[in-house]
Amino acid sequence: MYEMIEQIKDLKIGYYNQNFHYSISNWLPFYWKGFRQTTRYTYVIEDISDIENVFKNFDYSKKKNINKARKTVRIKYDLSAQEFYEHHKMTLNKQNQKISYSQNIFYELYRSVYERGCGKTIYAIDDNEIIHAALFVVWDNKSAYDLISTIDPDYRNSGASSLLIYEIINFLRDKVRKFDFEGSMIESVENSFRKFGAIQKAYFNINKSFSFTFKLINSIK
Numbered sequence: 001m002y003e004m005i006e007q008i009k010d011l012k013i014g015y016y017n018q019n020f021h022y023s024i025s026n027w028l029p030f031y032w033k034g035f036r037q038t039t040r041y042t043y044v045i046e047d048i049s050d051i052e053n054v055f056k057n058f059d060y061s062k063k064k065n066i067n068k069a070r071k072t073v074r075i076k077y078d079l080s081a082q083e084f085y086e087h088h089k090m091t092l093n094k095q096n097q098k099i100s101y102s103q104n105i106f107y108e109l110y111r112s113v114y115e116r117g118c119g120k121t122i123y124a125i126d127d128n129e130i131i132h133a134a135l136f137v138v139w140d141n142k143s144a145y146d147l148i149s150t151i152d153p154d155y156r157n158s159g160a161s162s163l164l165i166y167e168i169i170n171f172l173r174d175k176v177r178k179f180d181f182e183g184s185m186i187e188s189v190e191n192s193f194r195k196f197g198a199i200q201k202a203y204f205n206i207n208k209s210f211s212f213t214f215k216l217i218n219s220i221k
Contacts, residue, residue: 001027001029001030002029005029005030005033005035008208009210012210013210014209014210014211014213014214015207015208015209015210015211015214015218016035016206016207016208016210017205017206017207018205018206018207019040019203019204019205020203020204020205020206021203022042022044022201022202022203024203024204027204027206030206030208033208034208035206035207035208036206036207036208037204037205037206037207038204038205038207039202039203039204039205040183040185040202040203040204040205041183041185041190041200041201041202041203042180042181042182042183042193042200042201042203043180043181043183043190043193043194043196043198043199043200043201044143044178044179044180044181044198044199044201045057045169045178045179045196045197045198045199046177046178046199047177047178048144048169048172048173048176048177048178048179049173049174049177050173051169051170051173054169054173054197055166057196057197058166058195058196058197059195059196059197061195062162062195062196064159065159065161065162065163066159066162066163066166067159068158068159069124069132069158069159069160069162069163070163072126072158072159072160073124073125073126073132073158073160073163074124074125074126075122075123075124075163075164075167076122076123076124076125077120077121077122077123077171078120078121079121079122079123079131079134080121081106081107081110081111082107084106084110084121084123084134084136084148084150085099085103085106085107087123087131087134087150087152088134088148088150090152091150091151091152091153094152094153094154095153110136113138118138118139118140119136119137119138119139120136120137120168120171121134121135121136121137122134122135122137122164122167122168122171123135123164124158124160124161124163124164126155126158130152130155131152132151132152132155132158132160132161133149133150133151133152133155133158133160133161133164134149134150134164135148135149135150135164135165135168136148136149137168137172139172139175139176140176141176142176142177142178143176143177143178143179143180144168144169144172144175144176144178144179144180145180145182146165146168146179146180146181146182147182149161149164165196179198181193181196181198183201183203
């Protein structure tokens with residue numbers, strides 16, 4: 001960690017902010033060097049190898065949503081980078097929100113994980129060819145990560161997002177051990193993740209302002 005801190009200093013950046021994996025439980029070297037920490041939470045299903053057991057641990061409401069969605073949507077894979085990005089952008093616009101990542105960054109990420117065989121898009125579409133929801137999931141040799149999810153607010157009650165979680169876990173059960181929901185501090189999102197029978201994991205957000213400008217901005221915030 002001391003070596004990492006020295007490398008961060010050598011970058012001569014104005015501001016450093018990073019989320020650490022939940023397996024890291026000691027951030028003292030950063031504290032001693034003037035960094036700040038905020039505890040955040042994610043939810044993880046520890047063992048996805050037995051899909052029947054995973055489904056059994058879902059809350060009743062999630063099981064109900066899945067059964068409902070099966071009657072109205074079909075599950076498909078490999079939505080293109082452009083279609084996924086535009087769908088996410090469109091669903092956020094409907095909620096008066098702006099997408100937080102650029103098209104170029106997403107295209108590069110999409111290309112990289114598909115080339116390495118460690119990422120997948122999955123989506124739910126109805127008979128009118130309308131996409132209700134989509135997921136972009138990536139994985140390493142230990143865990144899968146629900147990196148980006150997009151839900152059309154006009155079809156939020158179709159149950160499609162719950163069905164997508166079940167289907168992607170089923171797809172990944174012989175590839176990785178764990179499924180990480182890439183947690184959220186938003187109350188409604190946290191509540192939804194917890195109902196998939198996942199275990200809460202605390203992780204560190206560590207940051208530091210190196211320039212007067214960023215110190216002023218953070219003080220104002």
